[in-house]
Amino acid sequence: MEFSSKLLESAVYEVSQLPGIGKRTALRLVLHLLRQPESQTTNLASSLLTLKTEVKFCKSCHNISDVELCEICANPKRQEKLVCVVEDIRDVMAIENTGQYRGIYHVLGGKISPMDGIGPLDLNIATLVEKVKEGKVDEIIFALSSTMEGDTTNFYIFKQLEPYKVVTSTIARGIAVGDELEYADEVTLGRSILHRIPFENSLKSD
Numbered sequence: 057m058e059f060s061s062k063l064l065e066s067a068v069y070e071v072s073q074l075p076g077i078g079k080r081t082a083l084r085l086v087l088h089l090l091r092q093p094e095s096q097t098t099n100l101a102s103s104l105l106t107l108k109t110e111v112k113f114c115k116s117c118h119n120i121s122d123v124e125l126c127e128i129c130a131n132p133k134r135q136e137k138l139v140c141v142v143e144d145i146r147d148v149m150a151i152e153n154t155g156q157y158r159g160i161y162h163v164l165g166g167k168i169s170p171m172d173g174i175g176p177l178d179l180n181i182a183t184l185v186e187k188v189k190e191g192k193v194d195e196i197i198f199a200l201s202s203t204m205e206g207d208t209t210n211f212y213i214f215k216q217l218e219p220y221k222v223v224t225s226t227i228a229r230g231i232a233v234g235d236e237l238e239y240a241d242e243v244t245l246g247r248s249i250l251h252r253i254p255f256e257n258s259l260k261s262d
């Protein structure tokens with residue numbers, strides 16, 4: 057792509073670094089911003105920068121939060137000994153939308169993926185094992201997407217938890233293998249949490 061302006065080229069390059077945005081889309085977005093009032097670009101840039109510099113992660117579940125302990129963890133009505141293990145905040149939002157789940161979460165921050173250089177130590181796994189070790193958890197529900205990385209991560213955590221007395225279950229899936237959790241419809245997802253199955257059973261079916 058040939059640009060008549062270095063400024064334009066640089067803006068297009070930065071936008072095209074975002075996932076799923078090619079050079080053409082980046083150009084369209086940048087030209088759109090150029091036509092809008094300057095305030096729109098200022099607001100966009102400053103909200104992203106503020107998010108990046110001021111974002112906090114809940115000290116208990118690692119979910120994105122504006123305060124030390126997120127609203128879900130701080131809610132006394134939630135069952136704090138029932139912990140649903142998810143990849144990121146999108147999964148928390150999807151499960152919260154079902155209105156069917158009353159436990160709390162543990163946000164891993166990703167999945168084990170050797171291809172992308174992500175190992176167990178890069179994820180929030182140790183704090184989960186620690187919670188279980190301290191007897192703060194009765195049941196762990198695995199709710200990662202059923203991809204190879206999701207399965208690997210579930211199994212790794214399951215093995216880490218084996219020495220301790222904790223029930224492990226996995227969400228029953230009416231969802232095709234490989235579907236991401238965030239795309240599951242609310243009714244199916246809600247039902248699959250209520251009708252979760254012992255984790256060991258999910259291993260036998262493979």
Ligand SMILES: [Zn+2]
Binds near residue numbers: 129
């Ligand atoms: Zn929390």
